[in-house]
Amino acid sequence: MNNLFDKKESWGKRKRKSQQDRALAEMVKLGFEKSEHVKALLDNHKINPDTIKSREDLECLPVTSREKLVEMEMDDPPYAGLENPDVSIDRIFTSPGPVYEPHLSETDYLWARAFFAAGIGPKDIALNAFSYHLVAAGLTFHTGLRRVGATVVPSGTSSSQVQVQLIKDLKVTAYVGTPSFLKAIIDKSKEMGFDFKKDFLVKKACFAAEPLLPGLRRSFENDYGIDTYQMYGATEVGDVAYECSEKKGWHICEETIVEIVDPTTGKNVPDGELGEVVVTRLNNIFFLLRFGTGDLSRLITEACPCGRTSYRLAGIAGRVGDAVKVRGLFVAPSQIKMIQSKFNNLPLQVVVSRSGHEDILKLRIEKISHEIGSSPWEEDFKKIFREICTVRIDHLEYLNAGEIKPQEKLILDQRQY
Numbered sequence: 135m136n137n138l139f140d141k142k143e144s145w146g147k148r149k150r151k152s153q154q155d156r157a158l159a160e161m162v163k164l165g166f167e168k169s170e171h172v173k174a175l176l177d178n179h180k181i182n183p184d185t186i187k188s189r190e191d192l193e194c195l196p197v198t199s200r201e202k203l204v205e206m207e208m209d210d211p212p213y214a215g216l217e218n219p220d221v222s223i224d225r226i227f228t229s230p231g232p233v234y235e236p237h238l239s240e241t242d243y244l245w246a247r248a249f250f251a252a253g254i255g256p257k258d259i260a261l262n263a264f265s266y267h268l269v270a271a272g273l274t275f276h277t278g279l280r281r282v283g284a285t286v287v288p289s290g291t292s293s294s295q296v297q298v299q300l301i302k303d304l305k306v307t308a309y310v311g312t313p314s315f316l317k318a319i320i321d322k323s324k325e326m327g328f329d330f331k332k333d334f335l336v337k338k339a340c341f342a343a344e345p346l347l348p349g350l351r352r353s354f355e356n357d358y359g360i361d362t363y364q365m366y367g368a369t370e371v372g373d374v375a376y377e378c379s380e381k382k383g384w385h386i387c388e389e390t391i392v393e394i395v396d397p398t399t400g401k402n403v404p405d406g407e408l409g410e411v412v413v414t415r416l417n418n419i420f421f422l423l424r425f426g427t428g429d430l431s432r433l434i435t436e437a438c439p440c441g442r443t444s445y446r447l448a449g450i451a452g453r454v455g456d457a458v459k460v461r462g463l464f465v466a467p468s469q470i471k472m473i474q475s476k477f478n479n480l481p482l483q484v485v486v487s488r489s490g491h492e493d494i495l496k497l498r499i500e501k502i503s504h505e506i507g508s509s510p511w512e513e514d515f516k517k518i519f520r521e522i523c524t525v526r527i528d529h530l531e532y533l534n535a536g537e538i539k540p541q542e543k544l545i546l547d548q549r550q551y
């Protein structure tokens with residue numbers, strides 16, 4: 135490593151901690167002055183902002199889950215009073231909930247560390263197949279790619295056929311998007327008569343938003359000669375961690391404080407134990423302290439042979455609560471309840487399973503009136519479901535009244551990774 139990224143990434147642990155602790159203390163102090171919410175939060179917990187001096191001191195504050203953030207933003211739109219009113223915000227993103235996020239900054243390192251670690255640079259032409267529409271993914275990955283000097287093809291959610299054409303015509307060398315979409319693009323290229331490995335130049339892929347299954351990874355690497363990298367983050371807090379060429383855990387970004395906590399107590403678990411990933415992004419715009427991602431992981435504290443000295447996350451082991459990610463999008467019980475309320479408290483259940491490399495979303499619905507199941511009803515239902523949850527329904531299954539028991543989960547995740 136020999137450019138600006140290595141400076142912080144190879145800091146000694148003590149130096150990193152002292153720098154992060156100082157940035158955290160500044161963030162809390164500024165948040166207390168500028169954000170009504172942070173002031174109320176600290177006042178309610180009888181905490182003087184000056185007493186938060188290190189990551190260990192964060193434990194006295196509650197973890198804010200995505201669900202909670204949605205509620206807070208609904209009560210006090212758009213940002214729940216968590217923003218710095220003195221800073222001009224360049225973009226506002228949304229994600230399902232709805233939840234609104236101010237873009238952190240044009241000058242930050244969002245995702246650039248990840249792309250640098252994946253070896254992407256000025257010689258690359260990168261296809262960015264993340265959506266540019268309202269959600270943060272497209273533009274933030276784009277900015278990160280530009281930061282490492284790559285040329286970006288902002289293909290977004292264009293069809294797989296269009297993506298194949300772009301890969302061919304523009305001599306694309308790197309793919310950024312979800313693993314299942316890359317698989318679909320490769321399949322489409324076969325259909326179009328191409329040999330992906332021989333005919334195209336894609337040699338690297340950086341994935342986010344859904345898990346990279348080991349079998350699929352092997353196939354990308356062995357069958358198609360694509361070096362694959364995983365990236366991990368959340369719209370609310372930006373990039374959190376990324377893989378280096380060692381591919382043994384994900385390095386935690388320098389701009390974030392990551393805690394691994396017991397989801398029931400919010401207290402840190404011992405290093406190496408499984409717990410919820412809780413993130414505080416050090417910044418002066420959006421004072422979201424201790425964001426609970428709902429993802430389960432472990433910390434790896436040993437040094438990595440790549441030379442980076444940051445702690446690593448040992449991948450994602452699953453979800454803490456009942457909210458699940460379907461094709462990269464969260465579906466939360468609160469959203470399902472909202473849909474039920476729009477249909478006369480219709481008893482229903484969401485079942486998420488996996489077929490090959492694709493998530494399958496099924497809705498089990500009790501036929502409590504005879505219009506349920508008719509084409510106009512189905513059309514209306516699917517439209518409202520998509521508006522609230524963003525994700526598409528694959529199957530509808532109709533049941534008799536009373537078949538869904540009250541103790542059953544609203545969202546049943548049957549996937550096994």
Ligand SMILES: [Zn+2]
Nearest residue numbers: 378380438440
């Ligand atoms: Zn490493």
